[in-house]
Amino acid sequence: MNIVDRRPNPKGKSLSNRQRFLTRARAEVKSAVQNALRKRKVADVEHGEKVAIPTRGIVEPAFHHSRRTGRADHVVPGNKEYVRGDEIPRPTGGEGRGGSEGSPDGSGEDAFEFTLSKDEFLDMFFEDLELPDLVKKSLRETFAFDLQRAGYTVTGSPSNLSVRRTMRNSMARRISLRRPKPWEIDALREAMEEARSRDDQEEADRLALELKRAEHRNKIIPYIDPLDVRYNRFERVPRPNTEAVMFCLMDVSGSMTEAMKDLAKRFFMLLHVFLIRRYRHVDVVFIRHTSTAEEVDEETFFYSRETGGTVVSTALEKMLEVARARYPTDRWNIYAAQASDGDNYGADSGRCVSLLGGEVLPICQYFAYVEVGDGMGGSLTGLARDSDLWRAYSEVAPAHAHFAMRRVGDPSQIFSVFHELFAKGGVRA
Amino acid sequence: MPDKYSAPMARLEAAAPLFSGPNWDYASLRQTFEAIERIALDELGLDVYPVQVEVITSEQMLDAYASVGLPLMYRHWSFGKRFAFHETLYRKGLQGLAYEIVINSNPCICYIMEENSMTMQTLVMAHAAFGHNHFFKNNYLFRQWTDANGILDYLSFARDYVTKCEERHGVEAVERVLDAAHALKDHGVNRYAHRTKPNLAEERRRAEEWQAHAEATYNDLWRTVPGVARGKDESDADELRLQEIKRELGLPEENLLYLIEKRAPRLEDWQRELISIVRLVAQYFYPQKQTQMMNEGCATFCHYQIMRRLHDKGLITEGSMLEFLHSHSSVVFQPDFDDPRFSGINPYALGFAMMSDIQRICQEPTAEDKEWFPDIAGHGNAYGVLRHAWANYRDESFVLQYMSPAIIRKFRLFQVSDDSSKPALRVEAIHDDIGYRKIRSALARQYDLSRREPDIQVVDVDLRGDRCLILAHYVHDGVLLSEKSCRAVLRHAAVLWGYAVKLLEIDAATDKTLKTYEVAQPG
Numbered sequence: 001m002n003i004v005d006r007r008p009n010p011k012g013k014s015l016s017n018r019q020r021f022l023t024r025a026r027a028e029v030k031s032a033v034q035n036a037l038r039k040r041k042v043a044d045v046e047h048g049e050k051v052a053i054p055t056r057g058i059v060e061p062a063f064h065h066s067r068r069t070g071r072a073d074h075v076v077p078g079n080k081e082y083v084r085g086d087e088i089p090r091p092t093g094g095e096g097r098g099g100s101e102g103s104p105d106g107s108g109e110d111a112f113e114f115t116l117s118k119d120e121f122l123d124m125f126f127e128d129l130e131l132p133d134l135v136k137k138s139l140r141e142t143f144a145f146d147l148q149r150a151g152y153t154v155t156g157s158p159s160n161l162s163v164r165r166t167m168r169n170s171m172a173r174r175i176s177l178r179r180p181k182p183w184e185i186d187a188l189r190e191a192m193e194e195a196r197s198r199d200d201q202e203e204a205d206r207l208a209l210e211l212k213r214a215e216h217r218n219k220i221i222p223y224i225d226p227l228d229v230r231y232n233r234f235e236r237v238p239r240p241n242t243e244a245v246m247f248c249l250m251d252v253s254g255s256m257t258e259a260m261k262d263l264a265k266r267f268f269m270l271l272h273v274f275l276i277r278r279y280r281h282v283d284v285v286f287i288r289h290t291s292t293a294e295e296v297d298e299e300t301f302f303y304s305r306e307t308g309g310t311v312v313s314t315a316l317e318k319m320l321e322v323a324r325a326r327y328p329t330d331r332w333n334i335y336a337a338q339a340s341d342g343d344n345y346g347a348d349s350g351r352c353v354s355l356l357g358g359e360v361l362p363i364c365q366y367f368a369y370v371e372v373g374d375g376m377g378g379s380l381t382g383l384a385r386d387s388d389l390w391r392a393y394s395e396v397a398p399a400h401a402h403f404a405m406r407r408v409g410d411p412s413q414i415f416s417v418f419h420e421l422f423a424k425g426g427v428r429a
Numbered sequence: 430m431p432d433k434y435s436a437p438m439a440r441l442e443a444a445a446p447l448f449s450g451p452n453w454d455y456a457s458l459r460q461t462f463e464a465i466e467r468i469a470l471d472e473l474g475l476d477v478y479p480v481q482v483e484v485i486t487s488e489q490m491l492d493a494y495a496s497v498g499l500p501l502m503y504r505h506w507s508f509g510k511r512f513a514f515h516e517t518l519y520r521k522g523l524q525g526l527a528y529e530i531v532i533n534s535n536p537c538i539c540y541i542m543e544e545n546s547m548t549m550q551t552l553v554m555a556h557a558a559f560g561h562n563h564f565f566k567n568n569y570l571f572r573q574w575t576d577a578n579g580i581l582d583y584l585s586f587a588r589d590y591v592t593k594c595e596e597r598h599g600v601e602a603v604e605r606v607l608d609a610a611h612a613l614k615d616h617g618v619n620r621y622a623h624r625t626k627p628n629l630a631e632e633r634r635r636a637e638e639w640q641a642h643a644e645a646t647y648n649d650l651w652r653t654v655p656g657v658a659r660g661k662d663e664s665d666a667d668e669l670r671l672q673e674i675k676r677e678l679g680l681p682e683e684n685l686l687y688l689i690e691k692r693a694p695r696l697e698d699w700q701r702e703l704i705s706i707v708r709l710v711a712q713y714f715y716p717q718k719q720t721q722m723m724n725e726g727c728a729t730f731c732h733y734q735i736m737r738r739l740h741d742k743g744l745i746t747e748g749s750m751l752e753f754l755h756s757h758s759s760v761v762f763q764p765d766f767d768d769p770r771f772s773g774i775n776p777y778a779l780g781f782a783m784m785s786d787i788q789r790i791c792q793e794p795t796a797e798d799k800e801w802f803p804d805i806a807g808h809g810n811a812y813g814v815l816r817h818a819w820a821n822y823r824d825e826s827f828v829l830q831y832m833s834p835a836i837i838r839k840f841r842l843f844q845v846s847d848d849s850s851k852p853a854l855r856v857e858a859i860h861d862d863i864g865y866r867k868i869r870s871a872l873a874r875q876y877d878l879s880r881r882e883p884d885i886q887v888v889d890v891d892l893r894g895d896r897c898l899i900l901a902h903y904v905h906d907g908v909l910l911s912e913k914s915c916r917a918v919l920r921h922a923a924v925l926w927g928y929a930v931k932l933l934e935i936d937a938a939t940d941k942t943l944k945t946y947e948v949a950q951p952g
């Protein structure tokens with residue numbers, strides 16, 4: 001008997017099958033993911049999702065007997081009261097048909113539930129979405145270089161010597177040229193000594209000759225020949241500068257109800273996950289404002305409470321200040337998203353417009369404004385009264401293709417609005 | 430010897446337990462295996478392949494589940510689906526994992542899970558490494574249809590071949606063929622051994638014998654008997670030629686995949702090879718489908734005997750024995766038909782009960798047993814009788830041969846007839862003198878794979894017309910095919926065949942065509 005421990009074997013043997021299955025069921029899974037999203041909290045986005053998908057696209061059909069035709073006998077256990085000739089009303093389920101004829105694989109399942117991993121879920125979730133214009137047009141920046149392995153070379157600096165490759169070549173050459181091994185020479189020498197001690201002169205001479213030949217061979221065939229030597233080769237690959245910074249601006253003033261804040265939080269949350277997922281080098285700056293604005297960390301941004309009036313321009317000023325200090329436009333791609341209920345201190349809207357049009361938009365690749373409503377679906381139609389900020393921003397919008405405005409009134413709309421804003425190819429307001 | 434001495438003496442003689450506590454290690458696994466092996470080979474007389482025990486994690490067990498219990502398998506989305514399905518059930522706690530998986534190969538590979546306690550490992554080794562292993566090595570169906578020496582090599586070939594095809598022809602093209610072949614895989618097995626290929630010397634010998642026989646029995650009188658008028662006109666000759674072609678195509682043929690693999694006009698070589706892979710894997714599983722109850726019964730009976738003997742010898746502790754009995758009794762539990770847990774007859778329960786019953790009949794027969802089983806009642810050598818049964822029967826014939834009235838009473842089996850034209854089901858037989866035989870043969874029929882699976886054959890290929898492949902489903906007792914899945918499978922068949930496919934449902938008794946399905950040539 002053998003006992004083999006298979007536990008260290010690579011895990012995830014089924015992974016590629018699983019991917020194939022997901023590809024197969026993609027359409028179903030996708031709609032299931034979006035349905036699931038309506039129900040769940042955005043804070044959970046980063047976790048995997050349980051999705052139930054209908055079996056339509058993934059049935060494996062096989063010929064089998066129909067249950068509703070013909071005559072069949074079944075033998076089942078557990079008779080308690082029946083005698084021969086008794087009639088039993090036909091059970092409504094399939095149960096009366098006896099179990100041995102269980103339904104063939106697949107045909108009995110109505111929906112098929114399984115859990116997507118976090119990566120799979122996010123892949124589905126953000127499919128077709130792209131951060132707009134990631135590549136900065138005015139490239140005046142210095143390129144950073146990455147070293148990438150690119151095979152082997154016969155020249156190079158000693159520090160790049162590839163010992164393995166060199167020894168491999170050396171060994172191959174030594175074997176093919178039959179370089180005598182040290183112990184073979186030793187053995188010959190011993191044999192010769194031994195023959196000499198036996199006074200077998202003839203044998204000793206023969207061995208001496210052989211030994212001489214072997215030693216000569218050993219000398220002319222070097223252990224390591226310059227021919228064998230190999231160096232690791234590296235290529236310098238320019239690394240495109242894709243550093244980007246995302247400004248998240250949010251109104252946390254008293255006029256924002258909890259429901260509105262929640263909507264805004266959801267939107268940013270989605271954005272946040274999206275950014276972290278798509279781009280490795282994305283800085284995120286959180287700016288919240290009431291009548292004054294401050295830069296805060298993520299935790300504070302989403303979860304702390306504030307009260308106060310509303311002066312939107314302070315947030316824009318703060319953003320400009322931070323951008324000037326830390327994110328010069330020649331090095332960074334700047335994106336911004338603002339969430340607000342649309343309320344603003346009356347006199348401030350004009351200032352917002354001039355700030356936005358004059359200073360903020362010119363340095364931004366993209367600016368999205370999301371107005372969160374109070375959850376009344378009707379208020380989002382054109383019939384509703386436009387808010388101060390909405391009206392103000394509407395003046396700016398036509399002149400700037402990279403400025404987008406959307407309204408969200410209900411958690412279920414978050415995803416579609418988000419999707420519209422970041423769809424590949426881009427939808428602009 | 431006075432009684433009071435015998436007990437302590439016995440205890441003195443008993444060896445120390447092989448292990449104590451739930452944790453296992455390699456040393457105790459090996460030791461226990463050797464103890465089991467001695468009992469299995471010397472006392473039960475089992476004959477097994479060499480064993481390789483492999484320890485795996487639950488994750489790997491799920492992997493193995495997904496690839497239908499085989500250690501390696503080609504890649505296909507359906508295995509991913511199975512994996513996702515089992516994983517969900519397992520993670521939710523709705524379904525425990527099997528304690529083991531055993532593979533019919535030489536050496537016999539037996540997977541055990543790391544989570545199992547030492548008692549469970551002992552049980553698993555007795556169950557799989559000896560019970561199943563003996564069954565695989567000795568049962569006639571496995572001997573006839575599966576090649577335990579070659580299966581692992583073949584699977585690794587299959588996996589590499591499928592991967593290569595995917596690289597060359599694209600995943601989608603390969604998937605299309607595999608999907609279609611999977612749909613037909615239940616009808617891709619040979620149910621009967623084919624005639625061996627004629628070889629020249631043999632044929633010549635037969636021809637000579639035939640000639641000699643004809644000369645020896647020559648009677649001039651036969652010449653004068655008017656024969657059937659041979660058709661001389663064109664159409665008859667044509668008909669004869671068609672018949673000849675059909676015969677050469679090997680029609681009718683019930684192995685649909687085989688016919689398609691060899692004869693489909695439009696397949697590429699690699700597609701034929703893929704079909705062949707699916708077909709051979711299906712063939713490998715064919716004996717398992719026919720012997721599930723016996724196989725599990727054999728393994729359960731063996732583990733029960735072995736565990737009891739280990740306990741009798743004092744090799745396992747009382748605690749282990751209780752743990753074992755707890756797990757054993759839940760394995761052989763048979764819910765009644767009206768129990769929500771009921772899902773058919775539990776093969777472990779019935780197999781174990783029947784085999785224990787055979788042992789009882791051999792050792793302590795009742796008058797009834799002597800009447801029903803004159804050849805084995807009181808036979809004495811129960812293991813011999815069982816080994817014979819394990820080697821030479823399948824579920825259907827085993828039930829027909831060995832099911833005793835005692836078992837029918839124990840399970841309170843009854844036979845229900847379900848006629849779709851009548852509003853209610855009717856109880857045909859219960860466990861009484863009139864019913865025993867009826868129940869027994871009805872249950873045997875229930876285990877008969879050729880009745881459980883639709884009887885479908887390729888009957889014709891329209892050679893003069895549009896090359897349409899014509900299948901026939903022979904309808905027994907009026908049970909038709911389920912429509913939706915039938916259409917889906919035919920679409921798959923058309924993909925492989927390359928032309929239209931037609932299926933006729935023909936009543937086997939009256940030869941009347943009841944229903945026709947037709948699927949057009951795939952675009």
